[in-house]
Amino acid sequence: MNIKQVILKAFHDHPGRFISGEELSQTCGCSRTAVWKHIEELRKDGYEVEAVRKSGYRLLGAPDRLSAAEITAGLDTDRMGQHVIAHDEVVSTQPLAHEAAARGAKEGTLVLAELQTGGKGRLGRPWHSPKGTGIWMSLIIRPAIPLPKTPQMTLLTAVSVARAIREETGLPVKIKWPNDIFIGDKKVCGILTELNAESDRVNYLVIGIGLNANSVAEDFPEELARIATSLRIESGEPIKRARFIQQFCRIFEEEYDHYLAHGFARAKAEWEKHSYTIGRWVNVQTISQRLEGRAVGLDEEGVLMVEDQDGAIHKVYSADVNY
Numbered sequence: 001m002n003i004k005q006v007i008l009k010a011f012h013d014h015p016g017r018f019i020s021g022e023e024l025s026q027t028c029g030c031s032r033t034a035v036w037k038h039i040e041e042l043r044k045d046g047y048e049v050e051a052v053r054k055s056g057y058r059l060l061g062a063p064d065r066l067s068a069a070e071i072t073a074g075l076d077t078d079r080m081g082q083h084v085i086a087h088d089e090v091v092s093t094q095p096l097a098h099e100a101a102a103r104g105a106k107e108g109t110l111v112l113a114e115l116q117t118g119g120k121g122r123l124g125r126p127w128h129s130p131k132g133t134g135i136w137m138s139l140i141i142r143p144a145i146p147l148p149k150t151p152q153m154t155l156l157t158a159v160s161v162a163r164a165i166r167e168e169t170g171l172p173v174k175i176k177w178p179n180d181i182f183i184g185d186k187k188v189c190g191i192l193t194e195l196n197a198e199s200d201r202v203n204y205l206v207i208g209i210g211l212n213a214n215s216v217a218e219d220f221p222e223e224l225a226r227i228a229t230s231l232r233i234e235s236g237e238p239i240k241r242a243r244f245i246q247q248f249c250r251i252f253e254e255e256y257d258h259y260l261a262h263g264f265a266r267a268k269a270e271w272e273k274h275s276y277t278i279g280r281w282v283n284v285q286t287i288s289q290r291l292e293g294r295a296v297g298l299d300e301e302g303v304l305m306v307e308d309q310d311g312a313i314h315k316v317y318s319a320d321v322n323y
């Protein structure tokens, strides 16, 4: 952690309280003058810091910027989000996360950006990622699991995002198989999981999460406005994106550790409980097949089971599912 990060963490650990210059200089291992200089830098970054003689410094407001310092300051995890690579503008965070992972980035590393000029969605679709309104991030994980189980990571992520949205906003979110988060009949978040593996050994996964956080209706182009929404549109209030990421990291780490220790059952139950898909009549388009039937559940591996009109159960691994 650099000195700015240490100061932000100290403010975060003492919400609403003054911290003396002396205490900060001891925590940071630097002089009081150096503390003051870093406070000035924080102010330039948009932090509102009150300074009162004899009392010290107090944080009054933080900017809604996705900096590494802002995210790590309030983070309650061992691994997830402990390393953050934050950019202003990128083509897509996905290839950057692959590069970081190939260079040995630790599990839990987050690559994020305020703006993506070429955001990628599933099935080669573009992902609309305008500046400052959303959470566009890629998470690197290195689970020691066999290759066929990797789709479970997408479901685990969907369950974690959905839980974070519920806990932070109280909004009633649903998960559409395999990886879309819906509020009502509009999509608020998409997940794109990419894999790097050799034979049947998983090297790492890059989980891309695109969450429409603070977009207002005008931020969506016409073709998206009918089918997409944001947390702000639904709740009527902007969210603090850095806080949301911290909460997501905490929840994901908890779900992931439970998964590694005890398996998929809990995430499967949670996914089914909040599913938009189960019980519906669906049209399934795989690369080779078209199928209609009722989505009846996930199997133990996380594969969607669809029962056709003759009562035959079909397992759907990868497809577009429509209703």
Ligand code: BTN
Binding pocket: 091, 092, 093, 094, 116, 118, 119, 120, 121, 122, 123, 125, 127, 129, 135, 136, 137, 138, 179, 180, 189, 190, 191, 192, 208, 209, 210, 211
């Ligand atoms: C989908 O629903 O089609 C998946 C969308 C995934 C979008 C995220 S935004 C962060 C990461 N970077 C990308 O280019 N895509 C993913």
